[in-house]
Amino acid sequence: GKPAAVQAAMELLVEAHAAVGGDVVSGGGTGTYAVNRWVTELQAGSYCLLDTDYAQLDSPFHVAVSVLASVVSVSRRGWAVADAGLKAFGMDHGPPSWPGGEVAFCSDEHTTLHDPEGTLAAGDRMRLLPGHLDPTVARHERLWVVDGHNVIDCWPVDLRHW
Incomplete structure (x- = not known):
């Protein structure tokens, strides 16, 4: 083992x-x-921010990083589309997850969510959790540090020459 x-x-x-x-x-x-x-x-x-891949291990740590997305469309049949897709996430450990339901599919710019309870509405902001932290962070220029709904800091991400 x-x-x-x-x-x-x-x-x-x-x-x-x-x-x-x-x-x-x-x-x-x-x-x-x-x-x-x-x-x-x-x-x-990775322990300080974690991702859903590491969260599957027996660990006291919890996922503390997410990609903030906006819901751009919903259907009456229980589907919603958010404006963050493959280009926003490291996908080598699988697609992002959504604590409110199931991620059905990711395209380059969008994530399709199965939302049978109809909890999402167009314009809602929602958080998608990355499967792999490192390449997800590498796709963004900054990390916004939040406490609840309040932004408390902004950390630049500079991976030039990495």
Whole structure:
């Protein structure tokens, strides 16, 4: 399982560290933080914002990043379309999710949602949760930090030369 695989990899890293020396043993990540006791620096970069892929793990962390979209159309048959699609998300870990229902399909510019209860109306703002955080952030120029409905900060995203 995961603990045994982490242990084998980390024992190899610690052995290499002993051969070359240094103050820091760096490794691991968000998905293995709970079973990694060998490093002095844990490389858990996604835990603070998370994504729906990591949220499936047994973890105390919750998804804290979303893409704000507007509903551009709804149908009486329980479908809605939002104005954020493939170009707004990293799709390599699957499509975004919507806590209010099911994501049916993503095109380049839009996400089609199954909304059988008719909770969405044209013009509504809604949040879609990314399947993979890193490439989703890379598609945007800034992150808006919010507390409830209040914007409290704006963080520039500058990935030039990345």
